[in-house]
Amino acid sequence: APAFSQERGGVLNFARYDGSNLIDPIYADRNPDIWMVGSLFDTLLRPSADGNSVVAGLAEDHSVSDDGKTVSLTLRDGVTFADGTPLTGEDVVFSLDRAREPDQSPWSGLLGSIESVSAEGNAITINLNNPDPTILSMLATFTTGIVSKAVFDAAEGATDQEKSAAIFASGGPGVGSGPFYLCGFEQGTSMKFCANENYWRDGADGKPLPYLEGVNFQIIPDDATRILKLQSGEVDVAEFIPFSRVPELDADPAINMNLFPSTRIIYSPINTRETRADGSPNPLADVRVRQAVNYATNKDALIGLVLQGAGKPMTSPLMAAATPLSTNPGPLYGYDMEKAQALIAEAGLEQGTEITFTTLAGSADDSTIFAALQQMWAPLGINLVVEQVDGPTRGAKNRSGEFDIHTYGWVNDVNDPGQVVGWLGYTPTANAVGTGWDNAEFNALYEASQTEIDPEKRAQQYADMQAIYAEAAPLLFMYETPFAVAVSASVDGYVQTPLGNNIFEEATVSR
Amino acid sequence: MIDQKPILEVSNLCTTFRRGGVDLPAVRDVSFSVGQGEVLGLVGESGSGKSVTLRSILGLSRRYGDVTGEVRWLGQDIASMPERKLRHIRGREIAMIFQEPMTSLNPLLTVGMQLTETLKAHTDLNRAARRDRAIEMLDHVGIPSAASRLGEFPHQFSGGMRQRVMIAIALAASPKLLLADEPTTALDVTIQAQILDLILSLADEMQMGVILVTHDLGVVAQTCENVAVMYAGRVVEQGAVRQVLGAPRHPYTVGLMRSVPQNVPPRTQLYSVPGTPPSLEALPVGCAFASRCQNRTERCLTARPTLDAITDDRRVACFNPVAAEKAGAA
C-alpha cells in the first residue's frame, strides 16, 4: 500500500520470552539468537514475500550455471556497513568462508556443497562440488549474513569465537549491514537495536528504512507477566502468547492479536526399536500400534484444548504446510477410534499395556497433551503414564532411545524442506528424531534429493518420502501452530516470518 | 519502736491470678502499715504470697491479675492510680529490690546505664551528675573501683555483686520506702551480713521505711522491728519481732520456729510442721492451716479466723492460739 505519510521515528518496546546470547550469523544456534540475526546482518539474497523463492538482497543479481555447479552474484553498488564503511567482495568471501568452516560453525553442514568462494570487484563467484538445489535458499538464510572482515581482523581474541564475542559485547555499528545495529546489551536482561542510517533499502516514502529509531527488548520469561507488561502499556509487543490467552487478547481493542503463519510443528517421536532401552519388548515397534495411536488421537480436540483452536492438524507428516514441497495430502490420520481399535486387535496388543509419555517439566501444554492422550488412548487398552523431565534430560533420552513417546517441536531455520526431512526421517542424521526408524528407500530418496536440481524430480522425491513416512508413522502427528504475538494497536508493520525471524524493517509505532 | 504516722498503709489487699481457667488467690486480705524508718519483716513459706504482696503494692501485679484493696502511700491511694501517674512514685518514692539477682538486670545494658536511667527518670541531675551519683551508689554498696565498672554488663558481675547493683539502683533516687524481696538469699553469709548492714544504716540515716521479705528467721531477728508471718496468702501473725519470735502465738509460727535446728541435740530428729501447704487452687473453706494444725477444732474447718489484735500491736489469726507461756518455752 502506498503510504507516503509513513510515520518515522519512535522506539518499539518488545517483550521477549528469552534473551539472545550472541547474535552472530554462525554462532547463533538458539532460536532467540537466530531470529534476530536478520535485523543486524543482511544476506546476499532475501526470501520472497511468499517465501517460496528468493529475491535480490545485498546482491542485486544472481544466476546459477547450467550444470548447477557455479553461482554468480553481483554485489549492489555503494552498500555499506552500518558505520558507513563500504561492504566489499572481500567481506562476502570472508563471511561465507567463515560460515562454511566446519570447525567453527555449527551450521557449516548447510553450505557443505560449496567448494570455494571468490570475488572480483562486485562480482562474486561460488563454486560448488556438486549441484545443490538449496544453495540459493542458503544465501538467503541467517547463517550467510555478511560480516565486516575489517572489524573481525581488528577484534581482540585468539579465536574467531572470541573475536565474535568481543565484537558483540562492545556493540555498535560496523560489523553488520542489516537495518539495525546493536547499541545496547545486558545479558539476560535487555537489548537495544538502533536504526542503521546507511541501510540500502528504501521505505515507501523513499527514504532509507527502517522507520523506527530503534527497538528495545526486555526479557520476561513468565508468560503472564509478559502479557501484563503489554496490557499496562509498558511494552508494545509481547511474543509467545500462550494460546489459552489468545481469545482474551483478541477481544481487547487496544491490542492486535497476531497469529503469524509459521513452519512450527508439534509432534511426538515414537520409539520404533524392537526393544526398549531396558531390554523389554517395545509394543510401539509394531507399525499398527503406531498407526492406531495416531487414529485414536483426536487432533481437533487437542487443538481445542491446548491451542484454543488456534492451530491446525499436521497435513504433511514431515513438515508444516508452509514449507516448500509440502504435499498437503489432507488430514493425516483423522480421528477414527474404530480403525484404531481394529489395528490394535490385529497387532494383538495386550490390554493395560503401559506406555510412558515423557513430557517437559513445567510445560502446561505438555501436561494438557498428556492428560488428553491418557483419556483418548484408554479405549485402546493403553495405560499411558507420565514421566516429566527437563530439556537437557529429554534431549539425552531422545538421543539414547530411552523413551517410548515424548513431545517435540520444530521450526524451520531454512526455507527448504531438506533440513526438517533430514531431521525427522533420514536415519544417519539423528536416528530419525531418535525414533530409530530406518527405511532404506526413504534414506536413498533423501540422499538423491539433496543434489537434485530439477525442481519437478525433487518434488516427486519429497512426495514419495512423505507417503512412506506417513504410512510408517514413526511420529504421533499432532499439529501446526502459528506464532502468537500480541501487538499494541499503535504498532504497524511488524512481522514474524514462518521461520520465526523478527522483521522490524518496516515496523512503525505511533505515539 | 518509732511511734509516728505510718507512710504506707495497706488494707485488705487481695491479688488473684487466673491460670488455666482457675482462680489463684495469691494474696488475701493483707493489711499492715510501715512507718518512717521502720523495718518490717515479711516471712512465710515459699509460695505464701510475699513477693506478690510487694509487687501488688507497687502496682506491678495488675498486668497479671486482679488487685483489690487499698494501698495508701502518704495518704494517697495508689492501688487504683493510673500507670502514668504511678510511675512517678515508683523508683522515686518507693523502690524495690527483686528476689532474683540473676534475672532482674537487663543483660544487654551496662550497669551504668541501668543505674543512670532511674536517675534520669526521677531527678534533674545532668549527665555528669548522674554519673557521679551512680559511682557514689556503687561505692556505697561496696563494689570496688566503681567508676570503671559502670561500663560493664551484668554477666560480668557475680551474683552477690548483681544483688548489690540492684540495691544501688533501688536506692539511687533516695526513696522513702524500700521493698526488699529476699535481698540476701543469693548471697553468702559473710556478704549477706554486709548488705543487711547497709540497708539498716540507710534506713536509719535517710529515715527510709523498709519491708524486708526473707525466709531466714535469723535475719528477721537481727534486722526488723516488726514482722508479719504469711501463710497461704494471708497474714497469720503480726507484731514486734521480739514478741513474735520470742513467744509465737499462731501454731504455724510456732512450727516454723521449732523447725530451725537450734538448741536441739545434734543428729536427732528435728521438729517439722506436718503436711504440706494447701494448693492455692483449692483452698479449704476454713483456716488454711487447719489440716496441719495440732490445735484444730471443728470450727477451724468451717470458719476462717480473722487477724485480730491480741494486744495493742500484736495480731493473730487463729481461733486457738498457742498459750503465751507455752510458746515462750519452746
Add this chain to the structure above:
Amino acid sequence: MSDISLSESEATKPQKTRLQIALRKPGFLIGVAIIGFSSLLAIAPGLFAPYDPNFIDYNAVRQPPSWAHPFGTDMLGRDSLSRVISAYTVNMQMALLATIFALIIGVTVGALVGYYRGVADMIFGRFVDAIITFPFLVLVIAVVAVLGPGLINMYIAITMVGWVYYARLMRAEVIAQMGNDYSAAGVVMGYSDRRIIFRHLLPNAITPVIVYWMTDMALAILLGSSLGYLGLGAQPPQAEWGVLIAEGRNFITTAWWLSLMPGVAIVLTGLGFSLMGDGLADLLRPRG
C-alpha cells in the same frame, strides 16, 4: 516420726489434664479440626469429590462456578472442586512424607551430637554450615533433577536438606536440657548413654522440634507447590494445589476460581498446622 506422714497427698489433688487445658483454647481446637478434616479428605477424597477429578470434558471448558460445578471447571473441563479435593491426598502426603524422615534423622543426629559434642559436633557443625549456606531451593531442584521429577524424589531431596534444621534445633535443645540435673542424675545412677539420650533427654527436648515440625509441614506444602510450579513435583494428571494454582494463574482475570480455590486450600491447611503447632507447644510443655 508420726508428724511427717500426716495426710500429705492433700497437696496433689486431681488436676486438669493438659489435654483438657489445651482443648480449652479455641485456636488449638480450630487447628485440630482443620487438620482432622483435611486428613479425612486426604484419606478418602472419593467420599467428598462429586466427580472423577481427571475426567476431561471438552465441552465444559473453564465454566464459572455453578450448582453442578461449585468451583467451576478448568481448561480441560475437569471439575475444579473434585480436583481441589483430590489434591488433598497428595498435599497432605507431602506435608507428612517430606518432613517425617527429616524429623527422625534430625532428631537422632541432633540428640547424639548434642550429647557427645567433641569431634562429632565439629564435623556436624561444618555439615550444617555447608547445607545451610547452600541455596535450599537450588539444592532441592538439583537433587530432583538428578533423581528425576516426581513426589518420591522430591521427598528425598527435601529430606536431604531438611534434616539439618531439625538436627540443629534438637542439638541446641539437648544441650539446654543437659543443664538440668536429671541427665547428670542418669550418669550418676550408672545408666547407659543410650538410655540417657533416648529415654531421658529426647522426650524432654523434642517439644520445640514437634512445634517446628508443624510449621515445617505447612512449609513443605508450600515448597511442594513451588516445585509443582516449576514442574518438579506431582506428576500430571494428579491434581496438586501448586500445580492447580500455576494452571489457573493465566486466568486470574477471566477464570479467577481456578487459582483461588486451591489457594484457599493451601492457606487453610497452613493455618491449621500452625494453630495446631501453637497448641501443641502448650500441650507438650511439662508443667512444674
Add this chain to the structure above:
Amino acid sequence: MATLQYILKRLFLMIPTFFLVMIIIFVLVRFLPGDPAIAIAGDRASDADLEAIRERLGLNEPMLVQFWLFVTNTIQGDLGSSILMRAPVTEVIFNRLPTTAFLTLYAVGLSLLIAGPLAFVAALNRGRWPDVLIRTVFQVGLSMPVFYIGLILLTFLAAQLRWFPVGGYGDTFGARLYHLFLPSVAVALYTSAIIMRNLRSAIIEVLDAEYVQFARAKGLPNRLILGRHVLRNALISTVTLLGLSIGNLMSGTLVTETVFAVPGVGRLMLEAIFARDYPLIQGLTLTFAVLVSVVFLLTDLFQSTLDPRMRLT
C-alpha cells in the same frame, strides 16, 4: 581486637564449609542427567560435535582432575566460563548479583517495617482480637505461594491500577525502589510473617521477664521500657532468624525473579541448571555460600554487639 579475632576464627571455620559445598555441588552437577554438550549444541548436534565440545570444556578429563582444576581455579578467583552465557562466570554473576542483593535487602527492610510494629501490637494485645487478626493475616502470607501472590499484585496493582510497573528493575536508586517494590512485597509477605511470629513470642516472653518488671518498678516511662528494654532483648533471637532466612530468601528469589522479570542471580541459577551450565551452577552456588556465610557472620557480629554475653570466644 577480640572482634577481629572472632572474625578470623569464623573465616577460618568457613574453609572446610566451602570445601564441603564445593564437593557437594561438584558431585551433584555431574550426576545431573543430560549432557552440557547437548545443552550447548542443541538436540540436533552430531556425535562428533558433542565430542569436540566435551573435549573443549574438559569434560573428558577424569573426575578427580576436573575437581582439582575446579578447586585450584576457584582459589585463584577463576570460576571458569559460563557455557550458556559465553562469558566468564565471575563477570556474569557480578552483573546480576546487585539486583538480587538489592531485592533481598529491600524485602528484608520491608519485612522489618511491616513485622516490627505489628508484632508489638499483637504482643501487647496478646489473645485479644488485634492479635488474632494480625496472626491470621500473616498466616495467609505464610501459606501463599509467591508466584501466586506475585501475580495477584501484578494484575491488580500494576496492570490494572498502574500504580507500579509490571517488571524491570530501574537504573537509579529511586527507580529501583519503585520498580522492585512489588517483588519485595511479595517476598516480604512471607518473610515478615516469619519475623512477626518470632518477634511476637519473643516480645511476650521479654515482657514477662524479671528485668522488665524491675524496669517498671524503677518508674521508667513506658516508651523507654518498650524501646530500650523489651525491643532490644526481643530482637536477639529475631536477628538470628533473619540471618537464617536471608539465606533462604536469596535462593528463594528464583521464583520471584521469574515472575517479576527481575534479572537476578536466582533466575540465572534456574537457567544454569536447565542448561547444564556446570561452571555457572558451581560458581553461583559458591557465591551463594559465601554470601550466606557472610550474612551469618554479620548477624552474629550484630548479635554480639547487641548482646554482651555473646562477645568474645
Add this chain to the structure above:
Amino acid sequence: MNEPVMTIENLGLEFPLGRTLYDVVQRRPGRVVNALNGVSLQLNKGETLGVVGESGCGKSTLARCIVRLYEPQHGQIHYHGQDIFEAEAKKDRSYNRRVQMMFQDPYSSLNPRMTTGQILSEALRVHDMRPANEIPARVAELLDLVRLPQDAADKLPHEFSGGQRQRIAIARSLAVEPEVLIADELVSALDVSVQAQVVNLLLELQERLNLTILFVAHDLRLVRHVSNRVAVIYLGRIVEIGDSETLFSRPSHPYSQALLSAAPSLDPDDKGKAIRLEGELPSPLNVPSGCPFHVRCRHATELCKREVPALLPRDGRGEVACHHVEELN
C-alpha cells in the same frame, strides 16, 4: 566407725576457659578456673561429713568428682582401696550404684516426663536389683521408706512439692542400695519446715542402712545438726576440718570464725558479734598467691602472702591450714 570408705588425696581440678587465638599468638596459656586445689579427706563408714564454704569455693565440684561426673587433673580418689579413675574401674557401673549423688534443685533432677514409679523401677531394672516381678513391690517399699503415699507412683514430678521431689530423689538413690550418699545442697532450695522433714528422713535412713553421707550445704546450723565431722573449704582448699561440735563451738581458722559469726542469730538481742570480712571473695580465676584467704584476713602477714599453709592437725581440734593458728587461738 573409723573404717575409711573413701580416701581423697590431693584432688585438683581446673576448668579451662578455652584458649583464644590471641592467647595462642601470644604464647599464653589459656585461662583456667581453679575449682579444686589439693583437697584431701577421708570418708568413714557410717559418718556424715559436712562441707561448708562460700558460693563457688568448689563444694559441688568435689561432690561431682566423687561420683565421676568430673575427672580431676590431680590426685586420686580411692573407694575401698580401689582408684575409681583407673581405666578398668571406670567401666564398672557398680561404683555408680554404690556411691549415689542427690542434687540441689528438686525441680530439675527428676525427668519431668517419667512418673515416680517409672523413675524408681528404671533404677531397679538397670542395675538388676530385683527380678522383674518383684519390682512393683520394691517400688512400694521404697515409697514407704521415704514416706510418700502409694499413689505417688503414678504421678509426674510436677505434681509434687519440692520436699516430696527431694524424697523421690532420695528413694531413687536408695533403690540401688548404695553405701555412700553425696547430698549436694539437697535441702537448700526448701523451706525450713520441709528442710527439717528431709533432714529427719536422711538421718533416720542413715541409721537404719548404715549409710555414709557427704553433706554439702550453705546453712551452717543445719550442717552442724547433721554432721559428725565438718570440712570448711575456701577457694578450692580445705582450710579446716574436724569434729562438728568442736569446729562450730571453737573454730580455729580465721575464715571459719568469720563464716560462723556471720550466721544471724535467732535472738534479736544477740547482735553485733559478726566478724566483717573486708573485700570481695577473690575469683577462682586468679587465686591469690600464698594463703588464699590472706587478702581478706585481718591477721595476714608477709608469710601468708608468700606461702600456702599446710593443713596440719591440732590436738583434739581437727586439722587447720593457717600459719598463725596458734597465736590467734
